[in-house]
Amino acid sequence: MAKNVPADIGMPLDDIDTPALLIDLDAFERNVEKMADFTREAGIRLRCHAKTHKSADIAKYQISRGAVGVCCQKVSEAEALVDGGVADILVSNEVIGDNKVHRLAALARRARVLVCVDDPENISDLNRAAGSQGVVLEVLVEIDVGAGRCGVSPGQAAVPLAKKLTRAPNLKFTGIQAYQGGAQHIHDYTERRKAIDRAIERAGDTVARITAAGLSCDTVTGAGTGSYRFEAGSGLYNELQCGSYIFMDAHYGRIDMDRGTGNAEFENSLFVYTSVMSNARPGIAVCDAGLKAHSVDSGMPVIVDRPGLEYTGASDEHGQISDPGDALRLGDKLFLVPGHCDPTVNLYDWFAGVRNGVVEVLWPVSARGMCV
Amino acid sequence: MAKNVPADIGMPLDDIDTPALLIDLDAFERNVEKMADFTREAGIRLRCHAKTHKSADIAKYQISRGAVGVCCQKVSEAEALVDGGVADILVSNEVIGDNKVHRLAALARRARVLVCVDDPENISDLNRAAGSQGVVLEVLVEIDVGAGRCGVSPGQAAVPLAKKLTRAPNLKFTGIQAYQGGAQHIHDYTERRKAIDRAIERAGDTVARITAAGLSCDTVTGAGTGSYRFEAGSGLYNELQCGSYIFMDAHYGRIDMDRGTGNAEFENSLFVYTSVMSNARPGIAVCDAGLKAHSVDSGMPVIVDRPGLEYTGASDEHGQISDPGDALRLGDKLFLVPGHCDPTVNLYDWFAGVRNGVVEVLWPVSARGMCV
Numbered sequence: 007m008a009k010n011v012p013a014d015i016g017m018p019l020d021d022i023d024t025p026a027l028l029i030d031l032d033a034f035e036r037n038v039e040k041m042a043d044f045t046r047e048a049g050i051r052l053r054c055h056a057k058t059h060k061s062a063d064i065a066k067y068q069i070s071r072g073a074v075g076v077c078c079q080k081v082s083e084a085e086a087l088v089d090g091g092v093a094d095i096l097v098s099n100e101v102i103g104d105n106k107v108h109r110l111a112a113l114a115r116r117a118r119v120l121v122c123v124d125d126p127e128n129i130s131d132l133n134r135a136a137g138s139q140g141v142v143l144e145v146l147v148e149i150d151v152g153a154g155r156c157g158v159s160p161g162q163a164a165v166p167l168a169k170k171l172t173r174a175p176n177l178k179f180t181g182i183q184a185y186q187g188g189a190q191h192i193h194d195y196t197e198r199r200k201a202i203d204r205a206i207e208r209a210g211d212t213v214a215r216i217t218a219a220g221l222s223c224d225t226v227t228g229a230g231t232g233s234y235r236f237e238a239g240s241g242l243y244n245e246l247q248c249g250s251y252i253f254m255d256a257h258y259g260r261i262d263m264d265r266g267t268g269n270a271e272f273e274n275s276l277f278v279y280t281s282v283m284s285n286a287r288p289g290i291a292v293c294d295a296g297l298k299a300h301s302v303d304s305g306m307p308v309i310v311d312r313p314g315l316e317y318t319g320a321s322d323e324h325g326q327i328s329d330p331g332d333a334l335r336l337g338d339k340l341f342l343v344p345g346h347c348d349p350t351v352n353l354y355d356w357f358a359g360v361r362n363g364v365v366e367v368l369w370p371v372s373a374r375g376m377c378v
Numbered sequence: 379m380a381k382n383v384p385a386d387i388g389m390p391l392d393d394i395d396t397p398a399l400l401i402d403l404d405a406f407e408r409n410v411e412k413m414a415d416f417t418r419e420a421g422i423r424l425r426c427h428a429k430t431h432k433s434a435d436i437a438k439y440q441i442s443r444g445a446v447g448v449c450c451q452k453v454s455e456a457e458a459l460v461d462g463g464v465a466d467i468l469v470s471n472e473v474i475g476d477n478k479v480h481r482l483a484a485l486a487r488r489a490r491v492l493v494c495v496d497d498p499e500n501i502s503d504l505n506r507a508a509g510s511q512g513v514v515l516e517v518l519v520e521i522d523v524g525a526g527r528c529g530v531s532p533g534q535a536a537v538p539l540a541k542k543l544t545r546a547p548n549l550k551f552t553g554i555q556a557y558q559g560g561a562q563h564i565h566d567y568t569e570r571r572k573a574i575d576r577a578i579e580r581a582g583d584t585v586a587r588i589t590a591a592g593l594s595c596d597t598v599t600g601a602g603t604g605s606y607r608f609e610a611g612s613g614l615y616n617e618l619q620c621g622s623y624i625f626m627d628a629h630y631g632r633i634d635m636d637r638g639t640g641n642a643e644f645e646n647s648l649f650v651y652t653s654v655m656s657n658a659r660p661g662i663a664v665c666d667a668g669l670k671a672h673s674v675d676s677g678m679p680v681i682v683d684r685p686g687l688e689y690t691g692a693s694d695e696h697g698q699i700s701d702p703g704d705a706l707r708l709g710d711k712l713f714l715v716p717g718h719c720d721p722t723v724n725l726y727d728w729f730a731g732v733r734n735g736v737v738e739v740l741w742p743v744s745a746r747g748m749c750v
Contacts, residue, residue: 010747012750023750024475024750025750026750080695082382099655099695100655101655102656102708102709103395106395124656125657125658125708127708128708150658154662155656155698156655156658157658158658158659187693281474283471284472284528286522286529286530287530287531292527294474297675297720298747303669303674322429322720323452326527336500337474349694352670353724353747375725375746376382377397377666377670377671377695378395378397
């Protein structure tokens with residue numbers, strides 16, 4: 007069962023073979039604490055996004071530090087997290103098709119399960135499946151507040167779905183999901199703020215119309231690491247779905263989180279550990295972490311604390327490193343901040359959590375590969 | 379043990395939940411046969427690259443159709459394939475560090491194992507490890523014939539490494555690896571041909587110098603799906619390392635394989651099966667296969683046999699589809715040709731092999747996640 011384990015507990019960092027996915031436990035815990043403090047002080051619920059880590063251990067740790075539960079994106083992911091002991095989970099996504107709908111309803115026998123909808127037929131399907139399992143599913147109407155992905159248009163379009171949910175005996179209309187995913191990644195602070203202000207306005211209009219129709223819209227959920235302060239200050243959202251803040255990544259590192267102060271708010275705590283495997287040519291070294299060790303969809307990884315070195319390109323199992331001073335030796339180990347944390351984590355079976363140079367915990371990536 | 383299984387044997391295609399990684403078995407077998415026929419007629423050995431499929435079942439099938447063995451890129455990958463019954467394997471890469479070197483030598487007790495080197499100290503390490511395991515490792519000197527990745531410069535630089543290998547009692551100097559990885563992906567036929575001609579010239583010069591030093595250079599290995607006919611016609615290479623030809627992908631589909639005839643030579647046999655999960659807005663649909671269901675490092679996937687539809691963007695678990703005619707309905711299933719086959723396969727635990735609309739085989743991706 008314990009396949010592909012990267013290290014032993016107590017192993018010094020130097021002895022971990024590469025590539026390996028490491029968590030700096032001190033930085034990770036500070037990130038968790040910082041967000042927990044913020045949400046407590048802001049009086050807003052935190053429902054951390056588990057698609058970032060896919061780990062039941064991390065989910066339970068976040069919940070132990072005040073989160074009300076977690077989100078995930080897929081039914082199979084939710085199953086893996088519930089199997090690992092998570093008791094309150096929002097599939098922050100539409101769940102379509104008989105197989106998935108029935109699996110979701112079955113899961114609600116074992117945990118509190120919430121889900122999003124943007125289609126009336128899907129409401130009928132969910133209601134039937136929940137009835138057949140003898141459960142009540144809590145359902146959010148998803149609105150598209152600018153991300154251009156899932157969700158109905160903001161405003162009046164949400165009202166018939168909310169009404170249909172209140173009429174469905176095995177479903178409970180819980181509120182709306184209004185997540186502006188695209189805005190998380192707008193580099194400029196002011197532009198990002200503007201995009202979220204528009205999202206807040208659209209969500210507010212939607213809530214007003216639902217309320218005017220005589221329905222109660224208890225939950226307004228959304229927000230991510232790049233924007234959570236805006237939604238938290240809106241007076242409208244009462245639940246935040248931040249995920250990446252626990253790890254951060256090179257892409258988030260390039261975003262101006264706080265008006266050009268260079269303050270990234272959260273620390274990089276996730277690293278791909280890699281070794282130099284070839285340096286036969288001057289000016290160039292090759293490391294053993296390529297496309298199968300980190301995801302390049304949001305750009306190349308950043309090499310930690312080695313000025314002069316740059317990770318310039320990836321092939322399947324190789325990383326090209328520009329090393330103009332020929333500083334690297336064969337076998338030298340480097341820490342990479344991956345370009346995008348979520349799909350990088352999904353490549354690994356385990357996290358090795360490190361503190362004071364020693365492996366302290368091994369956490370399985372419980373929902374790795376669970377994309378159904 | 380059987381985790382994350384996507385289907386049952388005998389299941390109709392329509393019943394497979396999504397996302398799932400499918401092989402069209404007829405197309406796959408025709409691809410395997412076509413390359414086997416070519417290499418037999420050309421009188422050249424085929425050592426298929428298993429980094430493409432990471433599957434012991436597929437490796438053994440290729441060997442049963444005439445391949446002499448397989449290549450892979452990592453020691454852990456080689457272990458998984460040998461565990462699955464592969465008896466002859468080249469780690470077509472440098473293997474650095476005590477842990478990996480010893481695992482490689484231990485593996486040579488169970489299978490024929492070959493490896494590449496580009497560093498003299500690494501030769502000493504491999505020799506010691508082989509001695510401690512009582513095995514002889516077969517070793518190729520890797521030369522950089524233009525890919526700009528691993529390998530010593532072509533020509534004289536290879537000679538001292540070859541000599542050192544012949545003096546190492548537990549190693550056998552077997553020849554050279556001269557793989558022009560970058561050239562596989564040059565779109566233009568003539569430019570690609572030129573790049574490979576330069577590689578062949580450099581490999582030829584290297585062989586001449588090794589031979590002039592009184593050593594026998596038995597193996598010249600390299601080539602990929604984008605260039606194999608050139609190396610095969612060189613009179614120099616005697617082993618081809620093609621991998622992608624069994625599956626193909628959208629990136630290879632964009633390469634002019636045969637002087638603008640549009641003849642891709644091999645058929646797409648690998649597909650990501652996906653469902654429409656949201657179509658709440660006109661002109662756009664969202665499918666359930668995003669960055670965790672296929673790799674976008676070489677561009678977006680292509681939607682099969684649905685003119686007018688285009689996969690335009692991926693987020694973690696969503697794919698954006700342009701559908702100007704609003705042809706798609708919720709739950710509709712589509713076949714995607716992934717942008718890049720190798721890292722896409724590495725996201726899945728299983729292949730479902732389909733023939734005549736029914737699942738005929740389930741093959742584990744034996745070496746999934748084996749990046750050490």
